[in-house]
Every structure is written in C-alpha cells, then in structure tokens.
Amino acid sequence: MGEPYDLLLRSGTIVDPANGLHGVHDIAIRGDKIVDVAPTIYGAARREHDLTGRVVMPGIVDMHVHLSPFLGGGCGHRMLAMAGVTTALDMAGPIEGVVDLAARYGCGLSVACVNYLRPEHTIASAAPGRDDIDDALSHALSLGAIGLKLLGGHYPLTAEATAHAIEAAAGRGAYVAFHAGTQSAGSNIEGMREACELSAGHPLHLAHINSYCRGQILDAVAEGEKALSLLAAHPHIRSESYLAPFNGISGECIDGIPGSRLAVFGLERGGYPATVDGMADAIRAGWALVNLECEGVVELVGGAEGLAAWRACGSNIGISFRANPPEPRLRLVTATRADGRYAVDALATDGGGIPRNDIVSRGLALVHLDALSLDGFVRKASLHPARILGLTHKGHLGIGADADITVLDLELRRPVLSYAHGQRLLDGEDVVGRGGRLITTPTGEAAVRAAGLDTLVVQPGTMLKTPQ
Numbered sequence: 001m002g003e004p005y006d007l008l009l010r011s012g013t014i015v016d017p018a019n020g021l022h023g024v025h026d027i028a029i030r031g032d033k034i035v036d037v038a039p040t041i042y043g044a045a046r047r048e049h050d051l052t053g054r055v056v057m058p059g060i061v062d063m064h065v066h067l068s069p070f071l072g073g074g075c076g077h078r079m080l081a082m083a084g085v086t087t088a089l090d091m092a093g094p095i096e097g098v099v100d101l102a103a104r105y106g107c108g109l110s111v112a113c114v115n116y117l118r119p120e121h122t123i124a125s126a127a128p129g130r131d132d133i134d135d136a137l138s139h140a141l142s143l144g145a146i147g148l149k150l151l152g153g154h155y156p157l158t159a160e161a162t163a164h165a166i167e168a169a170a171g172r173g174a175y176v177a178f179h180a181g182t183q184s185a186g187s188n189i190e191g192m193r194e195a196c197e198l199s200a201g202h203p204l205h206l207a208h209i210n211s212y213c214r215g216q217i218l219d220a221v222a223e224g225e226k227a228l229s230l231l232a233a234h235p236h237i238r239s240e241s242y243l244a245p246f247n248g249i250s251g252e253c254i255d256g257i258p259g260s261r262l263a264v265f266g267l268e269r270g271g272y273p274a275t276v277d278g279m280a281d282a283i284r285a286g287w288a289l290v291n292l293e294c295e296g297v298v299e300l301v302g303g304a305e306g307l308a309a310w311r312a313c314g315s316n317i318g319i320s321f322r323a324n325p326p327e328p329r330l331r332l333v334t335a336t337r338a339d340g341r342y343a344v345d346a347l348a349t350d351g352g353g354i355p356r357n358d359i360v361s362r363g364l365a366l367v368h369l370d371a372l373s374l375d376g377f378v379r380k381a382s383l384h385p386a387r388i389l390g391l392t393h394k395g396h397l398g399i400g401a402d403a404d405i406t407v408l409d410l411e412l413r414r415p416v417l418s419y420a421h422g423q424r425l426l427d428g429e430d431v432v433g434r435g436g437r438l439i440t441t442p443t444g445e446a447a448v449r450a451a452g453l454d455t456l457v458v459q460p461g462t463m464l465k466t467p468q
C-alpha cells in the first residue's frame with residue numbers, strides 16, 4: 001500500500017468538459033492538487049466523501065463580485081463560500097481594502113482584484129493624461145491588483161481617457177474591466193457600443209452585459225440582440241452576464257432626492273416619485289429592497305424591517321430594485337456564436353457582498369429547463385472564467401489541477417460541498433474554510449505577502465484570452 005491520499009471523492013458524477021469527462025468517477029487529492037481521476041481508485045485517504053447522486057464540477061469561478069469595504073464588507077467571503085464559489089474577481093477594489101478584508105474574513109477562496117480608476121480617489125480627474133493612467137496602473141499592480149476597473153456607470157471618464165486606460169493595460173499585459181459608460185455615452189446599449197469601439201482591438205472584460213439591456217433606449221429584447229451582435233463583431237472582448245433580476249445601488253437621498261440616477265430610474269419604473277417619500281413607499285411595498293447585514297451575510301429586506309434599517313442609516317445603505325427584465329437575461333446566458341462558442345463567455349453574479357450569488361440556484365434552473373446543458377453550465381461557471389483569468393490549473397479536474405471542486409445537488413439546485421486548494425470551504429450548510437489567497441501578478445506579490453495572505457501568481461499577458 002502506498003501513502004494514503006489526503007482526500008477521496010467517491011462515486012460522484014464528474015462534469016469536466018475541458019477533459020471530455022462526464023460520468024461516474026473517483027477523484028484523489030494530495031495536498032492542494034488532484035492526483036488521480038478514475039472510475040475506481042483503490043487505496044485509503046484521510047478523508048472520504050461518498051458523492052453518489054451528486055454532480056462534481058471544477059470549483060466555481062465568479063468573475064464579477066464585490067469584496068470591498070464599500071460593498072458588502074467582510075460578509076462577501078462567507079456569502080461566496082455558501083454559494084459554492086471557490087475563486088472570484090473583485091470588480092472595483094480599492095485593492096488595499098480587498099486585501100485587508102481577505103486577510104481578516106477569508107473563507108479559503110482565491111480572490112483577484114481590479115482596482116478602480118475613480119476621479120479624486122485613484123486618479124486626479126475624469127480626464128487624466130496617459131502618464132497619470134500609467135502611474136495609477138503601476139500603483140494598482142504594486143499593491144496586488146491584476147489590473148484596472150473602469151467604473152463608467154458610476155464615475156465615467158472621458159472617452160479618450162477610457163481608451164487610453166484600455167491601451168495602457170494591454171501594453172503591460174494587465175487585466176482591464178469596464179462597466180460601460182463615459183462622459184459621452186451612458187451606461188446602456190449605446191455605452192456598450194461605444195465601449196466596443198474604444199477597446200480598439202485590445203483585450204477587454206466588458207462587465208455585466210445584461211445591465212445594458214434594460215430597455216432604456218430600445219425595447220429590452222432588441223437591446224439583448226444588439227448586445228449579441230456587438231460581441232460577435234468584437235471577438236477580442238471577453239464578457240459575463242448575470243441572472244438575478246436585482247441591481248445593487250445606493251439608497252442615499254440628499255436634500256430629499258435619491259442621489260443615484262439608477263435609484264431615480266428604479267423608482268419611476270415602479271410608479272413611485274423620485275423623492276425621499278417615494279423611496280420610503282417603495283421600500284415599504286417591497287419594490288426597493290434594503291441590503292441588510294444579518295448574522296454575517298447580507299440579505300434583501302423590504303417592508304417595515306427594511307424601512308427601519310434604511311432610516312436608521314440616514315438612507316445611506318445599499319438597495320436593490322428589480323431592474324433587469326427577464327428575456328435578455330436568459331438569452332445572454334444561452335446564446336451561441338456562429339462557431340458554437342457561447343456569445344457571452346461566463347455566467348457571473350455581480351454578487352459577493354451584494355446578495356445575488358446565484359450561479360448555482362439560477363444557473364441550474366436553466367439546466368433544469370434544458371436551456372443550458374450541464375457541460376455548458378460548467379463551461380460558463382468555471383472553465384471559461386478560469387481561462388480568462390489566466391488560471392490554467394483551475395476550471396478543470398485533470399491530474400495536476402488545483403484541488404478546487406464544487407459538489408452540487410441538482411434537484412435542490414444547491415452546492416453541498418466545496419474544496420479549494422485541497423481545503424474544505426463548504427460542508428453542507430456550514431462554511432468551514434479559513435484564510436485564502438490573492439491572485440496577483442509578480443509585481444504585487446511582496447505587498448500581498450506583507451499583508452499576511454498567500455499568493456497565486458498569474459503572468460502578465462496570459463489573461464483575457466479567448467476561452468476554448
């Protein structure tokens with residue numbers, strides 16, 4: 001008898017499209033790696049799980065989440081672990097806050113971060129020059145970020161500066177993600193068209209495609225089709241969309257009026273006046289839901305309880321409206337290109353600290369409806385985002401891969417067990433993972449280590465490639 005394995009996952013239905021595997025197999029793990037996958041593995045292990053009747057997939061990679069002090073705080077790690085996620089990309093930063101929260105609240109996930117370019121925070125103005133952008137990028141990389149986030153929907157830069165930022169990231173082989181919108185185009189289907197143009201053939205992650213298809217300019221279904229034709233015409237652009245009906249914005253009212261343009265839009269869509277009283281009525285009626293922290297997770301709460309929480313914070317708390325119409329949401333997840341690849345590369349959530357970590361719950365609903373195959377689900381929820389992040393050892397279950405595994409109950413559409421780097425994260429309903437690691441580039445390794453976190457290093461130039 002050889003050395004016992006650290007872990008044996010027995011008799012689960014393995015779904016691993018990268019290795020062409022879909023069937024009942026055992027998986028053996030030593031340390032943080034998969035060391036064998038076979039119909040039957042003989043030998044002993046320190047821990048075994050009988051996964052008969054369960055689906056075993058490579059760990060879920062959510063390439064759009066929020067794990068910053070501004071959005072969800074430390075709760076996001078726990079919420080992601082509960083949702084079966086093992087790797088995530090924070091889509092705003094600030095990188096210092098993301099590193100600090102990961103060190104304090106980590107549940108064993110691997111987390112990457114793109115740092116925002118926000119006027120008066122990380123950059124002087126909304127029209128920064130090339131040198132300012134280069135400096136902001138160098139600073140972000142040195143602190144551990146893998147690149148930049150352009151927050152056009154919230155803090156739009158000029159179109160020129162936006163194009164420069166995308167070009168600067170390409171020049172360094174860094175990651176760049178864009179919530180479409182500039183000072184010349186809104187965060188809508190017109191902003192998405194402009195974003196495609198501004199990328200000028202450089203690699204780009206265009207965020208939450210569904211959010212440009214809310215019926216602001218055309219009919220929502222027509223906007224969905226327009227978005228698909230833009231992605232087909234710009235194959236260098238990587239993208240994700242999410243399935244939740246809810247957005248996540250600020251509920252703050254200043255001088256009696258909602259501060260966020262999206263809050264005004266949300267109130268008007270529900271037939272409420274865009275005033276502090278209109279907001280109170282919308283929360284009371286459950287049209288607007290307050291993002292309320294309770295027992296270590298954030299939940300959507302309306303009615304009297306939501307209203308009391310919103311008032312207790314002097315209105316300065318996150319809220320969510322049903323902003324995303326269903327038809328484009330469903331279409332963007334299932335649509336394919338002429339060559340058979342998915343039109344939108346990944347299924348993400350824009351969740352983390354925002355309570356919509358629904359890759360499993362809503363994604364498997366599409367599998368249940370036969371709108372998405374189980375292999376397609378695994379491609380969009382793990383393989384593609386892993387490839388886009390340059391993580392060659394994630395997104396599949398081959399020998400030598402990182403031992404990142406999510407186990408699903410298909411009937412209940414729930415994750416029931418997960419491992420990341422051989423460490424247990426989720427067991428039943430209990431989050432048991434601790435610590436974790438930051439995905440960073442060689443430039444950021446020292447800063448991340450100094451903060452007490454492990455690192456997983458990706459090489460510049462390996463990210464934002466077309467996933468096969």
Ligand SMILES: [Zn+2]
Binds near residue numbers: 064066350
């Ligand atoms: Zn986001």
